[in-house]
Amino acid sequence: MTRLRVPVQPALLCWARERAALTIGDLAKRFPNYEQWEQGVAQPTLKQLEQLARVLHVPIGYLFLNTPPEEPLPIPDFRTLPGRTERPSPDLLDTIYLCQQRQAWYRDFLTREASRPLPFIRSAAIKQNPVGVAADIRRRLKFDVEERNQIPTRSEALRRFIEQVEAAGILVMVSGIVDNNPHRKLNIQEFRGFTLVDGLAPLIFINAADTKAGQMFTLAHELAHLWLGSSGVSDVQLRAFPDSEIERWCNQVAAELLVPLEEFRRVLRPSEPRRDALDRLASHFKVSTLVILRRMAEAGAISREDFWQAYEEELEHLKQFERRGEGGGNFYRTLRLRVSRTFAVAVLISALEGQTLFREAYQILGIRKHETFQKFAETLGVR
Numbered sequence: 001m002t003r004l005r006v007p008v009q010p011a012l013l014c015w016a017r018e019r020a021a022l023t024i025g026d027l028a029k030r031f032p033n034y035e036q037w038e039q040g041v042a043q044p045t046l047k048q049l050e051q052l053a054r055v056l057h058v059p060i061g062y063l064f065l066n067t068p069p070e071e072p073l074p075i076p077d078f079r080t081l082p083g084r085t086e087r088p089s090p091d092l093l094d095t096i097y098l099c100q101q102r103q104a105w106y107r108d109f110l111t112r113e114a115s116r117p118l119p120f121i122r123s124a125a126i127k128q129n130p131v132g133v134a135a136d137i138r139r140r141l142k143f144d145v146e147e148r149n150q151i152p153t154r155s156e157a158l159r160r161f162i163e164q165v166e167a168a169g170i171l172v173m174v175s176g177i178v179d180n181n182p183h184r185k186l187n188i189q190e191f192r193g194f195t196l197v198d199g200l201a202p203l204i205f206i207n208a209a210d211t212k213a214g215q216m217f218t219l220a221h222e223l224a225h226l227w228l229g230s231s232g233v234s235d236v237q238l239r240a241f242p243d244s245e246i247e248r249w250c251n252q253v254a255a256e257l258l259v260p261l262e263e264f265r266r267v268l269r270p271s272e273p274r275r276d277a278l279d280r281l282a283s284h285f286k287v288s289t290l291v292i293l294r295r296m297a298e299a300g301a302i303s304r305e306d307f308w309q310a311y312e313e314e315l316e317h318l319k320q321f322e323r324r325g326e327g328g329g330n331f332y333r334t335l336r337l338r339v340s341r342t343f344a345v346a347v348l349i350s351a352l353e354g355q356t357l358f359r360e361a362y363q364i365l366g367i368r369k370h371e372t373f374q375k376f377a378e379t380l381g382v383r
Contacts, residue, residue, distance in 0.1 A: 005043040008063055013038045013052075015068035020056045020090055030055060057090040057184070074100065076232035078247050079191060091178050091186055092233070098179055099196060099205050102343060105364055106171065107201040109346050112355075117199035118169045122229030126249055130224075134256035137223055141168055145263055148286050154212040157286035161219060166342045170226065171201065174215065175338040176208035180366040185209065193218040194233040195225040202226050208337075211318070213288035220254035227253070259285045259295045268301060278314065289314055332379040339365055341380065348373075348382040 017027060017038070027034040031052060036042035044052065053060040062069055073088050074096055120140055124133045137143065141164040151157045162172045178184035188209040196203040204222040206215050214236075221236045230246055236254075259281075267284060269277065277296075278289040285292070293314055297307040336344055344365065351361035351373075358370065367373055377383070 010040040016056045016058045078232045079235040103203045124227040130252035158212050171203040171340040173340045174206040192236045195222045197231040220257045224250035224253035348377045
């Protein structure tokens with residue numbers, strides 16, 4: 001029996017492959033005739049095309065178009081990483097789309113609950129002093145530097161920071177993969193976080209491929225975006241002094257929030273060796289030593305020229321000692337972090353009360369089995 005072949009434009013196949021950052025050789029391992037498909041001398045079957053679309057993480061409908069579609073980022077792009085390309089990866093796009101879907105669901109949920117908009121969203125202006133804005137964020141979140149100093153590890157400090165942000169009404173989702181797919185890892189060289197501004201249901205996403213200390217600064221940076229009312233994708237470059245006025249301002253707010261300059265100058269010891277100072281102050285404020293270096297430059301403790309050299313040396317030091325990524329651990333604890341505890345509880349309650357279909361709840365939480373759903377609800381204390 002002859003299998004029906006599907007006519008596909010070779011240019012579409014080439015576009016989808018490059019979009020997924022794969023080579024012809026990569027795909028030939030799964031599809032022996034792939035090179036012939038892209039050359040236009042052979043055609044895949046419908047089943048093969050469906051499998052190819054899954055491998056390439058592209059909607060199969062795209063492969064039936066005459067020309068490749070435009071896929072701009074759906075939110076502003078504030079990234080400055082030198083290695084990035086103009087075309088966003090499928091992983092970044094799908095992560096933004098998923099977060100937008102979750103945000104829309106949560107906004108509808110809060111609307112039904114008659115919740116009021118958060119007063120601090122869009123409450124700041126770019127011309128405001130970052131010190132005052134950081135003080136307002138600290139007050140709203142009850143974010144106390146001394147309390148953070150007493151927390152033993154950066155992981156615990158980050159967890160506490162996220163709890164404080166969520167208690168203020170902001171969804172925080174931290175993941176190093178797309179949805180719950182461990183085969184689709186997010187690239188820290190592409191982005192570190194993004195913000196979806198909304199008066200009722202603001203959302204911050206943090207790339208968990210970064211270090212815990214790096215995630216602390218990204219979260220603080222994205223909070224500044226919310227206060228400013230500016231959605232966007234960020235790479236949060238501490239090395240650079242960004243050209244974007246918004247990114248410069250958000251970095252200044254984040255640095256002041258995490259390491260208030262007045263407190264920093266108080267605990268700084270001028271005669272202390274730099275290595276000792278970096279380690280001590282990073283532990284005191286629970287931030288990266290790169291943030292401490294940046295504050296040293298801003299406090300006038302080191303020159304701008306010394307900063308560049310010291311930054312490169314410290315970056316190499318961190319590469320040797322800091323382990324990146326989410327790692328393993330308890331699935332349900334990790335899931336709670338990926339989808340936001342606040343969001344997860346809302347979806348679980350809504351489904352159990354019959355307001356949301358279980359099928360929709362599974363999809364939006366990224367789970368497949370009812371047993372997983374029930375266990376997740378138990379771990380969060382939802383009955």
